[in-house]
Amino acid sequence: MIRLGIMGYGNLGRGVELAAMKNPDVEVVAVFTRRDPSSLKILSEGASVYSVSDAEKFVGKIDVMILCGGSATDLPVQGPAFARLFNIVDSFDTHANIPAHFADCDAASREGGTVSVISVGWDPGMFSLNRLYGQCILPDGKDYTFWGRGVSQGHSDAIRRIEGVLDARQYTIPVPVAVEAVRRGENPELTTREKHQRECFVVAAPDADLARIEKEIVTMPNYFADYDTTVHFITMEELQRDHKGIPHGGRVIRSGETSDGMGHVIEYSLKLDSNPEFTASVLLAYARAAARLSAEGVVGAKTVLDIPPSYLSRESGETLRATLL
Amino acid sequence: MIRLGIMGYGNLGRGVELAAMKNPDVEVVAVFTRRDPSSLKILSEGASVYSVSDAEKFVGKIDVMILCGGSATDLPVQGPAFARLFNIVDSFDTHANIPAHFADCDAASREGGTVSVISVGWDPGMFSLNRLYGQCILPDGKDYTFWGRGVSQGHSDAIRRIEGVLDARQYTIPVPVAVEAVRRGENPELTTREKHQRECFVVAAPDADLARIEKEIVTMPNYFADYDTTVHFITMEELQRDHKGIPHGGRVIRSGETSDGMGHVIEYSLKLDSNPEFTASVLLAYARAAARLSAEGVVGAKTVLDIPPSYLSRESGETLRATLL
Numbered sequence: 104m105i106r107l108g109i110m111g112y113g114n115l116g117r118g119v120e121l122a123a124m125k126n127p128d129v130e131v132v133a134v135f136t137r138r139d140p141s142s143l144k145i146l147s148e149g150a151s152v153y154s155v156s157d158a159e160k161f162v163g164k165i166d167v168m169i170l171c172g173g174s175a176t177d178l179p180v181q182g183p184a185f186a187r188l189f190n191i192v193d194s195f196d197t198h199a200n201i202p203a204h205f206a207d208c209d210a211a212s213r214e215g216g217t218v219s220v221i222s223v224g225w226d227p228g229m230f231s232l233n234r235l236y237g238q239c240i241l242p243d244g245k246d247y248t249f250w251g252r253g254v255s256q257g258h259s260d261a262i263r264r265i266e267g268v269l270d271a272r273q274y275t276i277p278v279p280v281a282v283e284a285v286r287r288g289e290n291p292e293l294t295t296r297e298k299h300q301r302e303c304f305v306v307a308a309p310d311a312d313l314a315r316i317e318k319e320i321v322t323m324p325n326y327f328a329d330y331d332t333t334v335h336f337i338t339m340e341e342l343q344r345d346h347k348g349i350p351h352g353g354r355v356i357r358s359g360e361t362s363d364g365m366g367h368v369i370e371y372s373l374k375l376d377s378n379p380e381f382t383a384s385v386l387l388a389y390a391r392a393a394a395r396l397s398a399e400g401v402v403g404a405k406t407v408l409d410i411p412p413s414y415l416s417r418e419s420g421e422t423l424r425a426t427l428l
Numbered sequence: 429m430i431r432l433g434i435m436g437y438g439n440l441g442r443g444v445e446l447a448a449m450k451n452p453d454v455e456v457v458a459v460f461t462r463r464d465p466s467s468l469k470i471l472s473e474g475a476s477v478y479s480v481s482d483a484e485k486f487v488g489k490i491d492v493m494i495l496c497g498g499s500a501t502d503l504p505v506q507g508p509a510f511a512r513l514f515n516i517v518d519s520f521d522t523h524a525n526i527p528a529h530f531a532d533c534d535a536a537s538r539e540g541g542t543v544s545v546i547s548v549g550w551d552p553g554m555f556s557l558n559r560l561y562g563q564c565i566l567p568d569g570k571d572y573t574f575w576g577r578g579v580s581q582g583h584s585d586a587i588r589r590i591e592g593v594l595d596a597r598q599y600t601i602p603v604p605v606a607v608e609a610v611r612r613g614e615n616p617e618l619t620t621r622e623k624h625q626r627e628c629f630v631v632a633a634p635d636a637d638l639a640r641i642e643k644e645i646v647t648m649p650n651y652f653a654d655y656d657t658t659v660h661f662i663t664m665e666e667l668q669r670d671h672k673g674i675p676h677g678g679r680v681i682r683s684g685e686t687s688d689g690m691g692h693v694i695e696y697s698l699k700l701d702s703n704p705e706f707t708a709s710v711l712l713a714y715a716r717a718a719a720r721l722s723a724e725g726v727v728g729a730k731t732v733l734d735i736p737p738s739y740l741s742r743e744s745g746e747t748l749r750a751t752l753l
Binding site for chain 1: 443446447450451523526527530547552554556557558559560561563564565566567568611613686687689690691692693694695696697698699700701702705706708709710713716731732733734735736737738740741745746748749750752753
């Protein structure tokens with residue numbers, strides 16, 4: 104059995120618990136929280152809740168610590184801190200800062216003799232893998248990533264910060280004609296606006312100026328100004344009834360030629376009812392790989408690009424060759 | 429530069445030459461044939477054509493030998509024979525015999541101190557990888573492989589063996605309603621007939637009994653009897669004009685739940701203008717991996733499931749992390 108610790112108990116931490124229930128070779132032994140441990144009710148039988156400050160006592164009792172905090176402030180600190188003590192897996196997803204986070208975790212893991220697998224999930228993660236495979240197989244080509252239809256937490260939060268907004272949900276939507284052009288192998292040059300649209304469902308305060316809120320949304324720099332954005336004002340009841348899920352997805356498409364006029368299109372797509380549960384399931388598969396790498400004496404930071412696919416599986420090489428190839 | 433040898437100069441061997449032109453870090457140094465070497469005109473500048481029996485003289489001059497023969501009779505012999513001398517990559521695709529071929533090449537590679545990467549291509553190959561990743565991420569689920577629309581050489585050959593048939597081309601076609609049901613996450617149980625259809629374009633001899641040929645095709649055991657098969661009789665001119673390509677493709681779909689009612693669908697699809705050119709491009713990427721593994725002192729047989737994705741790339745880990753994650 105691979106003994107897991109879960110650091111942080113939000114949507115992602117709960118997703119890891121659910122994923123562990125689908126994998127008979129792992130067990131969650133402890134969940135760590137910054138909240139009062141007695142206030143948490145967890146799903147895993149046989150596991151207990153502890154304060155983050157108690158984590159150090161679990162050295163030798165946890166094979167892999169799965170870090171379920173956020174990329175903005177939690178993971179840059181927790182990654183290196185816990186990589187000194189445990190094998191870790193995280194979902195660090197601030198793309199521009201991945202090299203620095205990798206270096207920090209690598210140094211900490213080498214100090215502690217552990218393995219850190221960083222930036223695991225679907226983007227970065229499975230989408231990164233598919234960009235890599237696509238580029239290596241079709242070097243004379245172009246790749247495209249489309250996200251959605253799905254909820255963007257960052258964009259939803261940005262709307263919630265507008266005065267007069269009580270709650271909001273923002274969906275990122277790929278533009279169908281752009282996806283179709285890419286699928287036909289046309290390798291188009293696409294602007295931001297041509298690739299994605301944004302659709303917002305907003306609950307406004309009773310006396311709020313709806314026209315002003317809409318204008319503030321659609322003109323918001325970075326978040327909305329470069330996109331075609333639609334705003335729908337709905338009631339709190341409608342929001343809670345129709346938009347309570349966290350679906351997401353998207354696709355990576357690589358299109359290229361192997362000789363004159365011989366075109367090929369590789370497409371990897373995800374349709375996810377729950378973004379955090381799916382991400383957690385990827386984290387769990389890579390926790391298994393981290394445990395195996397560590398057992399083999401490997402030390403340092405890794406990403407999904409570095410890890411042999413078979414390390415994600417609990418089956419032997421013989422079984423995989425006989426059943427999957 | 430990675431120095432490549434190409435063993436066998438059919439569609440696949442020519443595809444490897446084309447792929448080498450797209451990859452500036454490799455060069456083809458020799459093409460080996462069982463035909464008269466002086467009868468072959470190859471594409472690679474700087475490479476020469478030799479008899480298969482001369483291959484042994486190239487030990488130390490070729491980093492990876494890419495075996496481009498067939499799985500029925502060539503590769504079971506050539507794999508172990510050349511794995512004793514060179515790092516090899518092959519596209520062995522007789523699924524049931526992969527474990528035995530792996531064992532043979534592994535033993536030969538260990539004897540010769542080489543790396544053999546076997547069963548590389550898209551199925552087995554990229555499809556196998558996607559079955560593995562899908563099963564590891566969504567263990568509570570089901571996967572489906574659909575092939576086509578594309579030319580099946582084996583089925584085309586089977587039709588050509590019928591009396592009165594001058595030439596034929598057979599397309600394997602996935603059944604759209606089956607694909608849609610799988611994409612909706614319904615995890616249907618599908619019979620052979622429900623998954624694929626077969627469409628045949630046949631050139632018959634002028635005096636042939638078309639009704640008899642059609643009946644022999646649609647009732648042929650293993651090849652056609654279990655499928656809905658359509659037969660079109662066409663002229664030789666039409667066949668050569670409209671069916672000269674070797675397109676193929678298909679998709680691997682994994683659908684599963686992470687908790688009650690939370691469903692996810694992962695789909696990997698290929699749309700290929702040229703089956704052999706695409707397969708050759710995958711072989712080339714894994715030849716790079718074989719060279720790198722061998723340079724690191726690794727010995728023995730590997731499959732796509734065993735090889736870290738980053739080994740397919742000529743870019744450094746730093747570059748890959750900065751640009752692809």
